[in-house]
Amino acid sequence: MNTAHLTKPGRAALSGLVGDTPLLHVSGPFAPDGRGFWAKLEGFNPGGIKDRPGLYMVERAQIRGDLKSGARIIESTSGTLGLGLALAGMVYGHPVTLVTDPGMESSMTRLLTAYGAQVNVVSEPHPTGGWQQARRDRVIQLMRQYPDSWCPDQYNNPDNTGAYTPLALELATELGHIDVLVCSVGTGGHSAGVSRVLQQLYPALKLVGVDTIGSTIFGQPARPRLMRGLGSSIYPRNVAYDKFSEVHWVAPAEAVWSCRQLAASHYATGGWSVGAVALVAGWLARTMPENTRIAAIFPDGPQRYLGTVYDDDYCAAHGLFDSPPAPEPEVIGRLDEKEVNRWTRCAHVLDPLALSQVVATEDRTAEEEHSGADAEEGR
Template sequence: MHSSITDVTPPARSALSGLVGNTPLLRISEPLAPAGRGFWAKLEGFNPGGIKDRPGLHMVERARARGDLKPGARIIESTSGTLGLGLALAGMVHGHPVTLVTDPGLENSMTRLLTAYGAQVNVVSEPHPTGDWQQARRDRVTRLMEQHPDSWCPDQYNNPDNTSAYTPLALELATELGHIDVLVCSVGTGGHSAGVSRVLRQLYPDLTLVGVDTIGSTIFGQPARPRLMRGLGSSIYPRNVAYGSFSEVHWVAPAEAVWACRALATSHYATGGWSVGAVALVAGWLARTLPEDTRIAAVFPDGPQRYLGTVYDDDYCAAHGLLDAPPAPEPEVVGRPDEKEITRWTRCATVHDPLRARSPQPQAADPTPHSRPGPGAEPDEDTSDTAATAPEDRTR
């Protein structure tokens, strides 16, 4: 009998991947939207490490299937945290050592957690002169790969597997909601906004995709500036961002995201970090202003645990001026992404690829772990998720 049980029980490592996906869906209403109105939030924080468990596992599995990642070879990648958790999980499942390159902005708690999961954490000490911490990390990845000739880099910013990883998430949303009119996603690498919207638009051709970025991010054509929020935004141009798929983009400031995170916590017991707050703020406004029967889905990439020392720390928030006032009831509006430098919640219905706007020549995807820094980019604290070529996206 014991032998029979052993035969049908999957190995512990393979069973780990079964923990990812089929995350809960929660209806969000007051105080972000009035009673009787609201939006549906996909709670990706219920994955073991957050939304990027999906691409972490998928990119590794596809690379192994193609032979790009040899058995036992080292995985080396740049991360601001969340993808690192997904890659640590994938390395554990498939037997690969993992090296994660990050910067001093990574929370100590996240460093300790990644180390506990068996990953090596490599921290760059200086930002790149034009590409900031993000490019400095990617340059370090290149040097580490030269030291490990059989190593493999997922290159989440440009890897199309980063977007296709979100097909199951899209199908979960379609099954749970039956119909979706508006999808709201944060943008860092561009992966989940591209991957989810591509699948949903095949099912619902009139789907509206709303992107949510942070101030100081260069993804949609703003100048790169130092950024407090991690997990969305970028100081480089990820080629996974599906610019042609977006109907509009909103930029959100840190204080506005903090307010939304805390409002969610006190009203719904389901909240998260910077990306969750920014997405909730925008989705709540859409629920207030669109027709009452509009079905809005929003992706919440993570939970609150990582942000206990930032978003949910009164001293930290006070020191950064994040508790001064609630956000405005509606965003400012600009006609073009480069109309002015944005410093508060702002909306723009004109979305284009900043690289194509500056050059008549199409920009090819960069297959190396480097990306193009924005003009005049200054040191920032980094990102995690971005988009792909249309009709895909950008993670972040």
């Protein structure tokens, strides 16, 4: 075999490692025989699903002239986008600084450093915005230190969503038709990007979002979160709220159960997001009509979670073995109806900022009606 073309891997060779990931049909124990869902295994990319936006955001910034030749890339990350940006730095010739927090696994820090990235760790959460806001504040500080540096701003950058067009087309080519798409939601990038394309191809497609308890994305109060890779303590503008048919919140113990069931039954699994998505996709496969074609996106593999999700001592210490998930989610009628602490579903999705305006209007209306009644009674 002629291997001369492999001796000096260039940009095309590195970026060519991303995409065309496998598709796996998942059934029992998540759904009975004859039912199930199709899982897109994005963990087969070198660094996971965010290799796609890492490469695409950098490429588009170079084309626009926003990112100068050799300039430093600085971004906040809980890990997976960091891998994608480390890859993009190699492909396009940029040094990379990644800002994270103490919750990122030490194995991930070592891996990012091995790939040539500088890792900067914040020590304290922001009083209201949590670790994410603290990381973003540090990014701003670092950009002042490095002239011409550039931040992808994954939370608000529209290229974060545009990067997922190839993933959507892969799914459409492989499955032919899709009725339901199940995605975890963090920055909102892949749920918005994939659904935008698929809903053009299949106008009746339903988008189901999966979040973690303690996340603010869908109108819940911000709380400390054990699960990483999904959820947020800020409101990312890439979240396409108007595209979601429903949202589910999942707790850490439920995600762990799901991850381990996947590993034992299908020799495929991943981290917190994968477990949460599989739990919800399995329920949809059990409860929707038998011929419904469900696609679920598994953002990563299990490697970075060997010390958490797949560590018995860690799981026992955090009470993650207490009980398996309930067979059905709890249901609430409005995103802010109550604070959720277990698997919960809401079929009425609004932008939480718009929801707060609705609540304020309702409060004003009630107050005016009460004042009017008092005035009438005083006559």
